[in-house]
Amino acid sequence: xxxxxxxxxxxxxxxxxxxxxxxxxxxxxxxxxxxxxxxxxxxxxxxxxxxxxxxxxxxxxxxxxxxxxxxxxxxxxxxxxxxxxxxxxxxxxxxxxxxxxxxxxxxxxxxxxxxxxxxxxxxxxxxxxxxxxxxxxxxxxxxxxxxxxxxxxxxxxxxxxxxxxxxxxxxxxxxxxxxxxxxxxxxxxxxxxxxxxxxxxxxxxxxxxxxxxxxxxxxxxxxxxxxxxxxxxxxxxxxxxxxxxxxxxxxxxxxxxxxxxxxxxxxxxxxxxxxxxxxxxxxxxxxxxxxxxxxxxxxxxxxxxxxxxxxxxxxxxxxxxxxxxxxxxxxxxxxxxxxxxxxxxxxxxxxxxxxxxxxxxxxxxxxxxxxxxxxxxxxxxxxxxxxxxxxxxxxxxxxxxxxxxxxxxxxxxxxxxxxxxxxxxxxxxxxxxxxxxxxxxxxxxxx
Amino acid sequence: xxxxxxxxxxxxxxxxxxxxxxxxxxxxxxxxxxxxxxxxxxxxxxxxxxxxxxxxxxxxxxxxxxxxxxxxxxxxxxxxxxxxxxxxxxxxxxxxxxxxxxxxxxxxxxxxxxxxxxxxxxxxxxxxxxxxxxxxxxxxxxxxxxxxxxxxxxxxxxxxxxxxxxxxxxxxxxxxxxxxxxxxxxxxxxxxxxxxxxxxxxxxxxxxxxxxxxxxxxxxxxxxxxxxxxxxxxxxxxxxxxxxxxxxxxxxxxxxxxxxxxxxxxxxxxxxxxxxxxxxxxxxxxxxxxxxxxxxxxxxxxxxxxxxxxxxxxxxxxxxxxxxxxxxxxxxxxxxxxxxxxxxxxxxxxxxxxxxxxxxxxxxxxxxxxxxxxxxxxxxxxxxxxxxxxxxxxxxxxxxxxxxxxxxxxxxxxxxxxxxxxxxxxxxxxxxxxxxxxxxxxxxxxx
Numbered sequence: 001x002x003x004x005x006x007x008x009x010x011x012x013x014x015x016x017x018x019x020x021x022x023x024x025x026x027x028x029x030x031x032x033x034x035x036x037x038x039x040x041x042x043x044x045x046x047x048x049x050x051x052x053x054x055x056x057x058x059x060x061x062x063x064x065x066x067x068x069x070x071x072x073x074x075x076x077x078x079x080x081x082x083x084x085x086x087x088x089x090x091x092x093x094x095x096x097x098x099x100x101x102x103x104x105x106x107x108x109x110x111x112x113x114x115x116x117x118x119x120x121x122x123x124x125x126x127x128x129x130x131x132x133x134x135x136x137x138x139x140x141x142x143x144x145x146x147x148x149x150x151x152x153x154x155x156x157x158x159x160x161x162x163x164x165x166x167x168x169x170x171x172x173x174x175x176x177x178x179x180x181x182x183x184x185x186x187x188x189x190x191x192x193x194x195x196x197x198x199x200x201x202x203x204x205x206x207x208x209x210x211x212x213x214x215x216x217x218x219x220x221x222x223x224x225x226x227x228x229x230x231x232x233x234x235x236x237x238x239x240x241x242x243x244x245x246x247x248x249x250x251x252x253x254x255x256x257x258x259x260x261x262x263x264x265x266x267x268x269x270x271x272x273x274x275x276x277x278x279x280x281x282x283x284x285x286x287x288x289x290x291x292x293x294x295x296x297x298x299x300x301x302x303x304x305x306x307x308x309x310x311x312x313x314x315x316x317x318x319x320x321x322x323x324x325x326x327x328x329x330x331x332x333x334x335x336x337x338x339x340x341x342x343x344x345x346x347x348x349x350x351x352x353x354x355x356x357x358x359x360x361x362x363x364x365x366x367x368x369x370x371x372x373x374x375x376x377x378x379x380x381x382x383x384x385x386x387x388x389x390x391x392x393x394x395x396x397x398x399x400x401x402x403x404x405x406x407x408x409x410x411x412x413x414x415x416x417x418x419x420x421x422x423x424x425x426x427x428x429x430x431x432x433x434x435x436x437x438x439x440x441x442x443x444x445x446x447x
Numbered sequence: 448x449x450x451x452x453x454x455x456x457x458x459x460x461x462x463x464x465x466x467x468x469x470x471x472x473x474x475x476x477x478x479x480x481x482x483x484x485x486x487x488x489x490x491x492x493x494x495x496x497x498x499x500x501x502x503x504x505x506x507x508x509x510x511x512x513x514x515x516x517x518x519x520x521x522x523x524x525x526x527x528x529x530x531x532x533x534x535x536x537x538x539x540x541x542x543x544x545x546x547x548x549x550x551x552x553x554x555x556x557x558x559x560x561x562x563x564x565x566x567x568x569x570x571x572x573x574x575x576x577x578x579x580x581x582x583x584x585x586x587x588x589x590x591x592x593x594x595x596x597x598x599x600x601x602x603x604x605x606x607x608x609x610x611x612x613x614x615x616x617x618x619x620x621x622x623x624x625x626x627x628x629x630x631x632x633x634x635x636x637x638x639x640x641x642x643x644x645x646x647x648x649x650x651x652x653x654x655x656x657x658x659x660x661x662x663x664x665x666x667x668x669x670x671x672x673x674x675x676x677x678x679x680x681x682x683x684x685x686x687x688x689x690x691x692x693x694x695x696x697x698x699x700x701x702x703x704x705x706x707x708x709x710x711x712x713x714x715x716x717x718x719x720x721x722x723x724x725x726x727x728x729x730x731x732x733x734x735x736x737x738x739x740x741x742x743x744x745x746x747x748x749x750x751x752x753x754x755x756x757x758x759x760x761x762x763x764x765x766x767x768x769x770x771x772x773x774x775x776x777x778x779x780x781x782x783x784x785x786x787x788x789x790x791x792x793x794x795x796x797x798x799x800x801x802x803x804x805x806x807x808x809x810x811x812x813x814x815x816x817x818x819x820x821x822x823x824x825x826x827x828x829x830x831x832x833x834x835x836x837x838x839x840x841x842x843x844x845x846x847x848x849x850x851x852x853x854x855x856x857x858x859x860x861x862x863x864x865x866x867x868x869x870x871x872x873x874x875x876x877x878x879x880x881x882x883x884x885x886x887x888x889x890x891x892x893x894x
Contacts, residue, residue, distance in 0.1 A: 016510055018550035018771050021532070024504040026547070028554055029561075032500050048828040050806035050835035053479050057471040057580050058505065058566060059525075063463055078506075078534075080527030082570050085468070087525075100473070103465035107475055109803065109852045111839065114476075119505060123529050133504050150817070150838040157821075161828070272818045274825045324465050356556065359497035370597070371719040374604075378721045381495040381608070388497035391597040392558065405556045 023124070023132030025339050030353035030407070035342050038166060038351075042137045042336060043117060045162045049154070051115035051139050056096040058119065062086035064099050067323040076122045089121040093138045093335070094320075101142055102324035110144035111151065117338075131339050140333030142320055147330045149262055152296040152316055153269030155334055159300055159312050160275045162336075170303040171311075173275070174283035177263040178293050178315070180246065181284070183256025184232055193219050198287040201233050205285070205306070233285050239267040242282040259295075266296055294318040298334060308344045312336045355407030358386045360446065362403045364396070365389065366415035373414045376424065376439055385446040403429055412442070470571070470579030472786050477800035477854070482789050485613060485798075489584045489783060490564060492609045496601070498562035498586050503543035505566065509533035511546055514770040523569045536568040540585045540782070541767075548589055549771035557591035558598065564785075578786050587780030589767055594777045596709055599743040599763055600716030602781055606747055606759050607722045609783075617750040618758075620722070621730035624710040625740050625762070627693065628731075630703025631679060640666050645734040648680050652732070652753070680732050686714040689729040706742075713743055741765040745781060755791045759783045802854030805833045807893065809850040811843070812836065813862035820861045823871065823886055832893040850876055859889070 020026040027035055047053075062079050065088045078089040090096050093116045101108065117137040124130050139158065141151045156173045163171045185194040200215040207215070209230075216226045235245035243264045251257070263282060270280055288297040295316035302308055314334030321329050345351045361380060365373040373389050380387040388408070390399050403411055413425045423436040426445070437445065467473040474482055494500075509526050512535045525536040537543050540563045548555065564584045571577050586605065588598045603620045610618050632641040647662040654662070656677075663673045682692035690711045698704070710729060717727055735744040742763035749755055761781030768776050792798045808827060812820040820836050827834040835855070837846050850858055860872045870883040873892070884892065 016514060016546075016771055017508060018511075018546050020504050020550075021506060021508060021534075024506065026503055027501075028551060029499045029501065032502060035502075036500050047805040048831070048833050050804055050833055052476045052804050053483050054474075054476065055479060055482075056473055057467050059468060059471065059568070059580060061464060061468060064465075067463060078527070078529060080525070082525060087468075099463075099465050103467075104475060109849060113804070113835075121506070133506060148838045148840065154836075154838070157825075269817065272821050274821060324463055357497055357499050357560070358494040370716065374719050374721060378604075384495070386495050386497055388560070389601075391595045391601070393595065402556060 021132070022126045023130060025131060025133070025343065029356040031346065033355060033358070034346070034351050034353055035338075038342060039117065039135070039137070039338065041165050042162055042338070043115070045158065045165060046115040046117075046137075046139055048161070049113070049139075049158050051113045054097070054100060054114045054116050055118065056090070056093075056100055056116070058090055058121075059087050060090055060096060060099070062088040064088075064324075065090065065095055067095075076124055078121050078123055091122050092120050093118065093136050094140070094333070097138075097140060097142075098321035098329075099324055101329060102321040102327070105325060105327055110142065111147060112142040112144075113139070114142070115139045129340065129343060131343070134337060134339035137336040137338050138333060140320075140331050142329050142331040145328050145330075147316075147332065149265055150269060152262070152332050153266045153273055155296075155298060155314065155332060156270050156275050156280055157273035159298070159334065160279055162312075163300070163302075168302060171279060172301055172303055173280040173312075174286050174299045174301065175263070175267065175270075175280060176282065176284055176286040176297050177259040177266075177295055178287070178297055179255045179259025179295060180263060181259075181287060183251065183253040183259055184249075187251045187253045187256060188225055188228060190221065190225060193221070197221075197229070201229065201285045202287045204233060235284055236281075238277070239264075239282050242284070243267070246284075262295060288313055288315050292317055296332065305344070305348060305350070308341075311341050355409075357388075357406040357408060359388045359406065359408045360385055361387045361410045361412055362408045363387060363389045363412045363414060364399055366413055367419075372419055376412070376414065376442070379439060379443060380446065383443045383447055385443070400429070468579070469573045470577065472578060472580070472790065476803040478793065480802060480805070481793070481798050481800055482785075485789060486564065486582070486584070486785065488612045489609055489785070490562070492605065492612060493562040493564075493584075493586055495608070496560070496586075496605050498560045501544070501547060501561045501563050502565065503537070503540075503547055503563070505536055505568075506534050507537055507543060507546070509535040511535075511771075512537065512542055514542075523571055525568050525570055538569050539567050540565065540583050541587070541780070544585075544587060544589075545768035545776075546771055548776060549768040549774070552772060552774055557589065558594060559589040559591075560586070561589070562586045576787065576790060578790070581784060581786035584783040584785050585780060587767075587778050589776050589778040592775050592777075594779065596712055597716060599709070599779050600713045600720055602743075602745060602761065602779060603717050603722050603727055604720035606745070606781065607726055609759075610747070610749075615749060618726060619748055619750055620727040620759075621733050621746045621748065622710070622714065622717075622727060623729065623731055623733040623744050624706040624713075624742055625734070625744055626702045626706025626742060627710060628706075628734060630698065630700040630706055631696075634698045634700045634703060635672050635675060637668065637672060640668070644668075644676070648676065648732045649734045651680060682731055683728075685724070686711075686729055689731070690714070693731075709742060735760055735762050739764055743779065752791070752795065752797070755788075758788050802856075804835075804853040804855060806835045806853065806855045807832055808834045808857045808859055809855045810834060810836045810859045810861060811846055813860055814866075819866055823859070823861065823889070826886060826890060827893065830890045830894055832890070847876070 065077060077091055080087055119133055120136050121133055123132055159173050181198060185191050185197060196219055200212050204212050213226060235242050246260045267282060286297055286299050293315035297315035298313055299310040300312035301310055312334055316332040318330050319328055320331045363373045363377055377387045377389050392399055409429055411427045411429055418424050423438055424442060426435050426437055512524060524538055527534055566580055567583050568580055570579055606620050628645060632638050632644060643666055647659050651659050660673060682689050693707045714729060733744055733746050740762035744762035745760055746757040747759035748757055759781055763779040765777050766775055767778045810820045810824055824834045824836050839846055847858060856876055858874045858876055865871050870885055871889060873882050873884055
């Protein structure tokens, strides 16, 4: 019983703020309908590829989440104590997956294909377009000891299906391999500076040639090394062009050679997976983070909205759960930051809102006896047609106004005459057209 | 960038606990598949009745949540400070709805039919069957100033659809009206003891006649009053029997009379809404909490599992959001505590797990060229058939073992011969039967 009796309840002196907290998205019905449609499309696509749903708690032992983070990052995590337990709210879906797989290792089948779609929390500085509560939509394929490279090639075909289903045509999946980057830097003798160099080239699209050159000079790299980096990241064109360009560098470093072979294999397979060459490229500037990924990496950009940045990213990692288990669990996965994606596309007007309700038919009884209206509503619902019966008293105009405001497309009028004839008047509320149909014909029309 | 580079990472000295926190449900894949199926059934049923999705944040300003709670209850709420803000995790979906409607009042259409399905948090004492994180699945219909009584009658038809779709036949929706209880107690001159008396009679099923009589005596009620209470709560039988029994009490209290008229109207309408009389009864012992509900109240029990208690409860309230707005917002709603429902039914063996994966077809390439396998997989997925392609190397027995463990029902073998003939071998993995089908025939078979 959470509700307590309070006598003489009244509004407090200072009114309580009713808006959601800053950084927490809260949508109006028509917006939520669009959001849910995207959510469902992603979920269905993941399931079409045989990914298995896993739902882990939002609260974890703080020590579970903090094994992987430090410094500035730790401050972003919502942490608190309850009783004797230090609790934290998950900041991604990967750390909970690692704990889950470590915990249930013996009961899972590998390769373990799991999807997770849920809210995660980061107490970042409030700023436009940044969220403190946001949905991540993740898939990962986890191997037991090993995981075939072909799974790396499968991932872009999943991204492709999702963004096509979401109505996009012009998007580019950018693919790279971290072994190539690591091997290339080792060959240049600048492995100790690999992290800042990768950060610089990762921001190539934002700061351009001059910006990258400037940053690299600050790292005290020689002009010759900088030139070599530039000739590397400028390798572009078809997959074959990039691969032969890389091979022509004649770098013998074994990581580099492995990476080029993997990227070659993956890029050839991606075509077999049905992704058109117009929707993916090899991009040697993609690095995706500092130490997590170890092989193939992915980013996805919407060509018409480059400023949105990557809308779906991920990659291959050697070992998912080294903090929690001694089992070696290599994997490959991607994540869609749905809240940010929705926010950006909605603000740009790319996503159009439609109806504010799932209802397709509003039945308007025009007689006291509700039974025929309710019976037809049940029949329609059982056929999968979302149906409401109007119980609000008042003039027909007011009752139809409700349907109009919600964007309900059809109304059915049921009165004495309709019952006598066994025919109901169906009105298309957009065109105003009327037809008279029997119950069976109505059900058929909506199926 | 949440992942930080850590050199010489190794397992910590004390291994980290990988099980979820006590009171937090975490399911294995086959269980999660069943859970999600129930979740989806509830969601679809809510949408069939035209309820609109609303997703509010899990974190709220503490002051928003705490307006409605006090004492013991407050201790259950997960609260903490981040920066200057006192935050709390929602403990139900009703308080956030009240804030939402108050905040967006001018942008919503009334009657506002909303559904919400999400996690809520209560830091209760750990005990079997009690959860600290659990899903609630709520609907509410909110009126602007007023709300027709017919909406009260619609609610049981929604409960009926859901539990029928979930495969139950023997369940009973119990209905009462708080005005009857309030009026009855006022008539007896025991309004000051209404709360403990209601608590006693609410536990009638658990503690029986003698238990209730014992508790009522402790409240220092006269033998005559206790007898009158018993003759009241023993009014049972058909709806007509109960209503005429109530009228025969000849109580003139206006609340009582209003309540009886409402209950009469609601019970008559429920039949028109298509709920069989075998699935609902009037039960004058149902009170549902202390001060929140003001009219019709509902409970739902599974006849074969009375010990589970109510699986879907709710009622009518006069004013949703009095703490946040001066608008009068009457409503009626119900909630399904899905996590507890799942847990109880699963432990009783009522819910059977099946496959551990959504995959319906595993394609097994038996040649190096993957293209034909991948093309068929794409074709099947585009037709709505969840399909995996096996990339794991090894003997056929091992590869089929994966399908067997996951409960994937079908396998398709694709080798040189199959390509030459244009026919693929489809194997039913349960019966072992083989058929040879063209791609088109395969797609048709699964649709």
